[in-house]
Amino acid sequence: MNQQKRPASRRRSNQRRGNKRVATQGDSLVGTEFEVEVGDVAHGGHCVARHDGRVVFVRHALPGEQVVARVTDGGTTSRFLRADAVRIVQASPERREAPCRFSGPGACGGCDWQHTSAAFGRELKTRVVREQLRRLAGIDWPGVVEQVPGDEDGLRWRTRVEFSVSPDRRLGLRKHRSHDIVPVDDCLIAVPEIAATGLLEEPAEPDTTGVDVAVAADGEVVAVDLPVRDSGIPNLVERVAPNGLSARGFRVSARGFWQVHPGAAATFVGAALDGLQPKPGERALDLYAGVGVFTAFLAEAVGPEGLVLGLEGDSRAVRDAGPNIAGFGHATLERADIGHDGWGSVVDETLDRVDLVVLDPPRSGAGRAVVRDVLARRPRRAAYIACDPAALARDLAYAAESGYEVVSLRAFDAFPMTHHIECVAILEAAGAVADQIRR
Numbered sequence: 001m002n003q004q005k006r007p008a009s010r011r012r013s014n015q016r017r018g019n020k021r022v023a024t025q026g027d028s029l030v031g032t033e034f035e036v037e038v039g040d041v042a043h044g045g046h047c048v049a050r051h052d053g054r055v056v057f058v059r060h061a062l063p064g065e066q067v068v069a070r071v072t073d074g075g076t077t078s079r080f081l082r083a084d085a086v087r088i089v090q091a092s093p094e095r096r097e098a099p100c101r102f103s104g105p106g107a108c109g110g111c112d113w114q115h116t117s118a119a120f121g122r123e124l125k126t127r128v129v130r131e132q133l134r135r136l137a138g139i140d141w142p143g144v145v146e147q148v149p150g151d152e153d154g155l156r157w158r159t160r161v162e163f164s165v166s167p168d169r170r171l172g173l174r175k176h177r178s179h180d181i182v183p184v185d186d187c188l189i190a191v192p193e194i195a196a197t198g199l200l201e202e203p204a205e206p207d208t209t210g211v212d213v214a215v216a217a218d219g220e221v222v223a224v225d226l227p228v229r230d231s232g233i234p235n236l237v238e239r240v241a242p243n244g245l246s247a248r249g250f251r252v253s254a255r256g257f258w259q260v261h262p263g264a265a266a267t268f269v270g271a272a273l274d275g276l277q278p279k280p281g282e283r284a285l286d287l288y289a290g291v292g293v294f295t296a297f298l299a300e301a302v303g304p305e306g307l308v309l310g311l312e313g314d315s316r317a318v319r320d321a322g323p324n325i326a327g328f329g330h331a332t333l334e335r336a337d338i339g340h341d342g343w344g345s346v347v348d349e350t351l352d353r354v355d356l357v358v359l360d361p362p363r364s365g366a367g368r369a370v371v372r373d374v375l376a377r378r379p380r381r382a383a384y385i386a387c388d389p390a391a392l393a394r395d396l397a398y399a400a401e402s403g404y405e406v407v408s409l410r411a412f413d414a415f416p417m418t419h420h421i422e423c424v425a426i427l428e429a430a431g432a433v434a435d436q437i438r439r
């Protein structure tokens, strides 16, 4: 893949509240309406427009549309504004009526692209991945965002939903960038078993602040009232069957990390192992290992002559991983705070060398120090699984500093109707670093 030098510096701007960029400065413009021509899509589920010399991030619009935008965040001296398209003056041919009646300006904030097809949603996401990789990593990516098997044209895929409780004790979902709750009687991106629990039609219990509902691969449905103690959360068994590999079951807490699209875990394992091409006897490191999904499939691939070490920060996930990798005497999964003092010594104690790495960090990415530490071990190949293309692009730029280049990158629509995207990048040593490894 063509990778140029990354821009030396980027302007930092805008205030941050928590980790959310906020636009409001000067007198508030919230509620003001104006007509704009909508430009291309930007990362975050909106399109870019300009008004009075200022950038406006417009939700509920599509590229090329003429819309009336109503400001939702921003003031007279803000550098940019956020707005919702509240009237469509000239519609894109890609526009459709949102299938969900809770979607739209001022309504549920869960979906960003209900007003277009899943196929055009993937086209928009392809543009976003390309733009992020080009801007932050200097990579020209020729790929497209691929469909993940298991949804009904972008609907009925979500197997985990976290409902909040409204002031009148109905279960609902949050508005965009807000703590306000929209009561719902269904969620069209959720699997039907979730509404079928009947929970959305009943008032929440008096002290309940939220209800997490999870549906396992075998159809078992678990609803957990919050707040809850860890000991009160049941486990589910999930099943992962990547193409060409044997199916495996995984024990996971009903509130623990698990891919929410039913086809996602198998798709990502398949893409990662395809790219890594593990060989019998190799040593593999699975970072941010969760309940051991990649650890188990790597262990199977490198065989009993090989070694696999998974590292994970969440104690419950580490405990749950036990039975998931129990069949492999050459695999272990330990608790470690990756990136914090001493985590590398856990690796040194277990692996005499590192041939392969899986990196599957949280949304913020692994960061420069972790990328550098991992690649300093000179793996033959590394698979980076990323749920934020911007964090991925930053980490790929750090990998380039360590002499590793991207040999393939696939992107998946594991969250249809929303702006979220999952990518699997395969890295390999280039130039002098590759020569060192070969020697």
Ligand SMILES: C[S@@+](CC[C@H](N)C(=O)[O-])C[C@H]1O[C@@H](n2cnc3c(N)ncnc32)[C@H](O)[C@@H]1O
Pocket: 257, 258, 259, 287, 288, 289, 290, 291, 292, 293, 294, 311, 312, 313, 314, 317, 336, 337, 338, 339, 360, 361, 362, 363
């Ligand atoms: C995106 S999930 C991936 C889980 C797993 N690879 C899977 O596919 O199911 C990221 C995982 O990283 C863990 N994590 C986050 N920060 C961590 C850190 N600093 N050290 C170790 N684990 C961390 C989370 O608990 C979570 O299980």
